[in-house]
Amino acid sequence: MIPAKGYAAQSAQTDLAPWDFERRELNPHDVQFDIQYCGVCHSDLHQIRDEWGGAIFPMVPGHEIVGKVVAVGSHVKKFKVGDIAGTGCLVDSCRTCDNCKDGLEQFCLNGMVGTYNSIGKDGVPTQGGYSNTIVVHEDFVLHISDKLDLAGAAPLLCAGITTYSPLRHWKVGKGHKLAVLGLGGLGHMAVKFGVAFGAEVTVLSSSPEKEADAKKLGAHQFVLTKDEAQLSAARGRFDFILDTVSAPHDINLYMALLRRDGVHICVGVPPTPYQLNAFSLIGGRKSLVGSLIGGLPETQEMLNFCAANNIVSEIEMIDIKDIHKAYDRMLKGDVKYRFVIDLATL
Ligand code: NAP
Ligand code: ZN
Ligand code: ZN
Secondary structure, eight states: OEEEEEEEBSSTTSOOEEEEEEEOOOOTTEEEEEEEEEEOOHHHHHHHTTTTSOOOSSBOOOOOEEEEEEEEOTTOOSOOTTOEEEEOSEEEOOSOSHHHHTTOGGGOTTOOEESSSSBOTTSSBOOOSSBSEEEEEGGGOEEOOTTSOHHHHGGGGTHHHHHHHHHHHTTOOTTOEEEEEOOSHHHHHHHHHHHHTTOEEEEEESOGGGHHHHHHTTOSEEEETTOHHHHHHTTTOEEEEEEOOOSOOOHHHHHTTEEEEEEEEEOOOOSSOOOOOHHHHHTTTOEEEEOOSOOHHHHHHHHHHHHHHTOOOOOEEEEGGGHHHHHHHHHTTOOSSOEEEEGGGO
8 A cells, every 4th residue: 555644534523634544556547646736625624524414534635636647557548657637526437327428427327436535446435635645547637738837727626627517518608698606716717717718707796805806807797795786786687697605595686687598507515405486497487507527528628728728726825734724714705716735735
């Protein structure tokens, strides 16, 4: 086994702390890469607190992982030692079901294996990127262009693909009015992609101090959701709302901002169920839909799109010992716009 060290939660009630564990020896198709940077996703916090249920402890979170390849298995074709590599939210799936064959491994009918808080095919719990090194099957490792700032590229592996994928799926672009609800890690990437795809983008935010940043990110308009006058002035305006909010919120309020046939896309995962009023759907023939990260081919497509268009995440680099300070700020919506851990500080 390969010795590894990371930061783990031992239970839903305990803080993350240093923890020594092991990675598997490389199988013929495995790639080992040493982790340089790992983004901090709100899903990390939901899961270490067991807000979605079924959490597996000890848990090393982190699924926005980038670094340099240090070893490859004997049959690996896609990578060589020294390459820049990344892994997102998935590390395995069956590869034979209809969804896997369509490149939608996140919907694997036989159960995808998450990068952490999941049980691997070998029966061992998976552990994520708040750690020094990782071993992943080459099918689930992505190439990252050396044109991109590596720390800024890390969040593309979850925040990037989670917002790119639904915008592509629902063909959001020129002629569309897109609203991004919540300007955090996912939200700010949604603004960048929405603008790059040619949509007119409005940020719907509960934080007045984010207005200037929203405009800097390319948003055309800003609506302060706490201001009832601003909210009602935006009624019936949008073709799409991309909802990235992590906390419980009243989606009926926002669905009223959609035009006829408008689509409310949920990507945020609040810990409690949405309360949906049927009138929010029937008045204006609206749709409520959702999207989960993205498959491997689309993740590579997104990374290539980012390299071609010079898109990375806006980041605040942190020392791993400050992870709880980062979580506290995340809970207050004070993220500008993704914390990224420098694993050299481990
Ligand atoms: P984040 O950086 O913390 O951003 C969430 C934003 O939501 C905040 O910055 C804030 O924006 C807004 N917000 C927070 N509390 C709010 C409240 N009480 N009322 C209204 N707005 C509030 O989180 P993230 O990493 O972007 O993740 C967002 C959500 O997506 C999480 O639930 C995460 O688990 C989920 N997620 C889903 C997928 C998927 O595949 N579907 C993938 C990754 C993450 P403002 O200050 O602008 O209001
Ligand atoms: Zn994530
Ligand atoms: Zn499958």
